[in-house]
Amino acid sequence: MNQSQWIIFIILVLSTSVPRLLPMVMKEDTLYSTRLQRFNDIMPALLSGLLVMIALPTSFFSDIISPELMGLGFMILLHCLFRKNMLTMMGGTLLVVILKTWW
Amino acid sequence: MMALPWLTHPLPLIQMTLIAFLVNARHLFYSLKRRRFPFESKSSEIWSSFTLSDETFTTLEMNPHLDSSSILILSTLHYFYWSGSTLLGHLLGSRLNIQLQGLEFILTALFFSAFLNQVSSSKSSINALSGLVISAVCFMIFPLVYALTFSLISLLGYTFMVMVQRST
Numbered sequence: 001m002n003q004s005q006w007i008i009f010i011i012l013v014l015s016t017s018v019p020r021l022l023p024m025v026m027k028e029d030t031l032y033s034t035r036l037q038r039f040n041d042i043m044p045a046l047l048s049g050l051l052v053m054i055a056l057p058t059s060f061f062s063d064i065i066s067p068e069l070m071g072l073g074f075m076i077l078l079h080c081l082f083r084k085n086m087l088t089m090m091g092g093t094l095l096v097v098i099l100k101t102w103w
Numbered sequence: 104m105m106a107l108p109w110l111t112h113p114l115p116l117i118q119m120t121l122i123a124f125l126v127n128a129r130h131l132f133y134s135l136k137r138r139r140f141p142f143e144s145k146s147s148e149i150w151s152s153f154t155l156s157d158e159t160f161t162t163l164e165m166n167p168h169l170d171s172s173s174i175l176i177l178s179t180l181h182y183f184y185w186s187g188s189t190l191l192g193h194l195l196g197s198r199l200n201i202q203l204q205g206l207e208f209i210l211t212a213l214f215f216s217a218f219l220n221q222v223s224s225s226k227s228s229i230n231a232l233s234g235l236v237i238s239a240v241c242f243m244i245f246p247l248v249y250a251l252t253f254s255l256i257s258l259l260g261y262t263f264m265v266m267v268q269r270s271t
Binding site for chain 2: 017
């Protein structure tokens with residue numbers, strides 16, 4: 001690995017380990033403070049919305065009716081019907097793969 | 104898996120660092136909740152932090168009275184299920200000669216599934232929708248390189264606004 005790949009590798013290791021280990025070094029009163037509990041209630045929900053935007057492929061924006069848009073619509077339908085995460089994920093992905101590969 | 108292409112085709116360093124920390128930020132919230140489960144030794148606590156996955160967290164949420172040894176076994180099994188499946192997928196994928204397009208949508212599907220869970224929960228639905236709308240507006244207004252940074256700043260601003268509102 002060259003120097004820039006080592007830097008990327010270190011960033012990836014840090015980004016994985018720091019959030020996991022940070023609560024272990026927090027003091028009890030900080031850990032159970034009302035402010036942190038409120039932050040813990042709000043931020044994960046907000047981040048879930050942002051992560052959807054980051055993960056959307058650029059082809060999603062290229063067409064009004066893209067396979068990805070149909071995949072997301074199908075996922076909403078599956079989620080409303082069954083409320084099973086794995087089924088929702090697999091169903092949406094399968095539809096996009098079928099549409100992009102064979103249509 | 105998402106990070107592997109970064110080693111061969113790296114993004115600008117600041118943007119990549121932001122995305123890496125952002126995607127892994129959920130482990131901070133998982134770890135905060137996991138700290139409520141008492142562990143017998145420091146080493147088992149570190150191991151359970153290291154192996155903590157989305158599946159383990161969901162199981163802990165559904166079974167809040169699990170003991171520490173059960174959590175350790177559960178998180179270890181989940182961890183090896185993830186890494187074993189990744190290895191199996193790599194080995195099978197390199198041997199099978201099937202050209203499937205759109206398979207990368209699985210990552211979008213993973214995050215969208217988590218988002219749908221948040222939206223269907225009465226406690227976090229408004230926050231999840233606000234997160235999507237704020238990010239979408241930032242991605243529409245700003246160039247792609249800066250959109251993530253502005254989205255994060257806007258979301259932090261929104262969080263502090265809600266926290267101040269709730270405390271008064």
